[in-house]
Amino acid sequence: MNSSSRVHNFSAGPCTLPVPVLEAVQNEMLNFENSGMSIIESSHRAPEYDSVHMSALSDFRSLAGVPDDFAILFLQGGASLQFTQIPLNLLSVDEKAGYLNTGTWGGKALSDAKLMCSAYEAWSGADSNFSRMPDASEIEVKEGSRFLHITTNETIGGIQLPKYPKIDFPMVADMSSDFLSRSIDWECFDLVYGGAQKNLGPSGLTIVVVREEIFERSSQVAGGYLDYQIHAKADSMANTPPMFPIYVMGKVLKWMIEAGGLPEFEKRAHERASVLYDTIDNSGGWYQCPVDANSRSLMNIVFRLPNEDLEKKFITEASDFDLVNLKGHRSVGGVRASVYNALPLESAQSLADFMTSFQQQNG
């Protein structure tokens, strides 16, 4: 197999990974670094895996500029388990927290949190059909709240916080769908988390970066897998970690560091997204992006065509040009192009070219 048979993959996640990473994984599959076994057959206590694991931790810290007073945890269960685990670890029974209801994921985080604590809606995008993110001035955090939870990018609505809001409360951020696509202002946050399966690697790994200070506060957990502190103390080896996703993410992190780190990936994100938003904006309204101009996501570009029949035709014909996974989420319809870290600019350009020619033929 070689890369020439590969498609342009606009999946919303899991999604495209760097070809050199996949090739290295392929080469090592039966014999990792002359150990005589695959990395997926290695004991997690063996020196081969230990080195992979500790490098992934330190490369993540260095790439994301994580300060020393934050612990980096490699966990399982996706952002979904964090929706429960965060209130359990950060709140005592009588504390409350505000949540931004910015769409599917912000809303889910809020409703799961309500099962565990006094979570409330600090802003809702429902009035605008979730087509925009709030300004800081619109966010209403109640006195005595422990934190404000934000979702930095909503994959389904295609909206993204252009910058992290400046408020007087510690924030907790679900960055699943724009993790490490731009630098993180750590002083705003008590906790940042995300699934690996968009920008960083395969599914099955959640990265939680948490201010260690919170371990000294009261919480609702006191042991077991759900307790962050148990993982922090053991470098995320308290139990068998999800080794394969950590191993692949380790390679992605090294690929990112070599390419120039977060400033380079922030630049690439703007380039990829601009190619597509420019095509939409220059179509004379034939392609329409339903998102407020200030909230347009650099990761998930959603747009509509004049009618649903044309959208179906667009998606079908695009696949003839190896442009795949463009269907919008079933809850909103339309077209969605997800353009994460590992998607080459050429893929975005190919899609833009196709969009222009499709409009010429059907407009």
Place this chain on the structure above:
Amino acid sequence: MNSSSRVHNFSAGPCTLPVPVLEAVQNEMLNFENSGMSIIESSHRAPEYDSVHMSALSDFRSLAGVPDDFAILFLQGGASLQFTQIPLNLLSVDEKAGYLNTGTWGGKALSDAKLMCSAYEAWSGADSNFSRMPDASEIEVKEGSRFLHITTNETIGGIQLPKYPKIDFPMVADMSSDFLSRSIDWECFDLVYGGAQKNLGPSGLTIVVVREEIFERSSQVAGGYLDYQIHAKADSMANTPPMFPIYVMGKVLKWMIEAGGLPEFEKRAHERASVLYDTIDNSGGWYQCPVDANSRSLMNIVFRLPNEDLEKKFITEASDFDLVNLKGHRSVGGVRASVYNALPLESAQSLADFMTSFQQQNG
């Protein structure tokens, strides 16, 4: 890379996988079934992955003979998260459950459960230094208990329940380290669970098989990732599943079905273990197995040499013959050979030959 450079891997887990499975994974790494992408780049909602996922579910059901009134869940967080999740889902706040304290894992399940419910010790192996499993007659289940939790095999102590105890209570079983190495008598159980990373695949996947009836009983969860019912209703696709371990396990399950199913693997387990126990028993006491004869594990064969210096020498010299990962767990010392489903009989035979020759040279 080819298989000729591979070692005999006696790791306690993660551990050896079938070579044909690894080769197939390697071949498909850049282009899965002509999709133009790796399976780890596929959306979990794409037809390619959906077929992998649904086949893994149905092959597990068919191989293990899981009755229709049990749901099969593909979860994350290891057996460790189950230590918490089981009491949350199976018990209301005023119910209690008994636990067999058979060693490291049974003890951990009990101590984590105590944080969530009225869990108590229904038998302890502490008096015998955890060198044996109990007879059914020794187990003390208190009136009104909801279930009895058992650990069918203890990897560290090297003990295994020769058969499932017959008692008048529903049982819950951690089968992590002997999962699908023998048939399961489903009518004894309300829930059976295990990590994939011994007999079935890579780490990062936990299989929970649960009687659906329990969803109608009161529990301590009502939504969120920790609620079994949410996963059962969505065929374990309520959130992004750990796709790579499921994909690899799917191939292992097909390999097992083709080889003859559980009766064949039970036979192989006896053959592999016998080769090693016979060598120990025929050594005139030079090799000693500290485990009660009726509780000897077919998965983890632990033994001692006359002194620790010889044990170190044994482990070092064995690695010169590509016999690796033989060191006993740090908490008990000695030698441990883990001989899971995918370990070829030849590997056990090579180790036995080495043991005989090592005794001749050092005895």
